[in-house]
Amino acid sequence: MQSALRPADAVRRELWRLSAKTRLGRACLADRSLRLAVLAGAHIAVAFALASVIPLWVLLVGPLVLGVPHVASDVRYLLVRPPVAVGRAPVVFVLTALVGMMGFRVAYALGGPYLPEAEVALGGLAIAGGAVLTAGPRVVRGALVVAVVALTALGVAHAGDAALVVGHLHNLVAFGLWVVLAARAGRLAHVIPVIALYALASALILAGALDGPMLAGYATPAAGLDADGLVWSLAPGLEPVPALRLVTLFAFAQSIHYVVWLRLVPQGLAEREAPPTLQRSARDLRRDFGRVGLVALVLVSVAVPLGALATSATDVRRLYLLMVLFHGWLELALIGCMLVRWRAGAGGGVAARAR
16 A cells, blocks of 8 residues: 555655745744644635535535545544543443444434434433543533533433534534644644634625625535535524525535544644655554554545445435444544543643644
8 A cells, every 4th residue: 555655655745845945835844833724724715615616516525535534533533542541431431322322323224213312312421421431620520511411401302403513513623622732732823823714714604705606506416415405404494595604614614624633633643743644644544443444444435435426426425424423422522531631631741742
């Protein structure tokens, strides 16, 4: 596999050589924090443009091409090599609750009843139980558990709305994790402009600044994916134009979510300051997942888009979303556990690794 990546690495080296002729390029090579901030800003600009002009294609192609790799990165940086180890007990508890959640959803896919209340209850149980079992200040754990229990009770009473909120909220989780890591490493100054750019792009979408191209982008379905189905799942009950704005915001936020898990978090937590080569990234993946795990990851990552091309892209996208239902709750639960550990002072090694 590494030999197959050599040509791509050669192109990458040439691009870095050219960029090093500029002041900004040299600064990015020398300062990982600045490099990641510039990378994040560039991705935000591109994601904003694409989501505003071809939102249906963004929502179709993104999960099919980047969905599996980003879930693998979830697992890698939340379970295999988390920035802060939270202990075995909370991890086992969280995973057990989420396996139960997946059981309800698989049963539904096979013709059983849809039980959103049970899904929300298990999700809240994963977050609260993980926090209780994580070693940390009692005040922090107690406050988190009380808040989660209250929100879960509200969510069970309004399960459809709760699932919708979690779907939108989880797009911000990884971005927030990256910001926290940067702050703990003393590099928040580089991230603040990125936060401002993210907020500005979101505000422009919701304010309707680009309604013209956005509405045109929803006029024609993308390989069977249409606006009506997305509004039903992501913005039910809203008037047509505000609903499409919210769907567009989801497309934008989901794109940045992928970028954070696939580039910003991995590079921010890498042991070396220098930009990683593709060959080194492949070696690190093999170290974390093993040879068999890496081969399986590559095969599944390729099979999903190929399956979409060979059959129905919308059906494959729907199946993917079904199988990864757990990962939004996994992010919320384990990052909640990490926050408890950080408050306990267990994150001292993170800042050093994130520099």
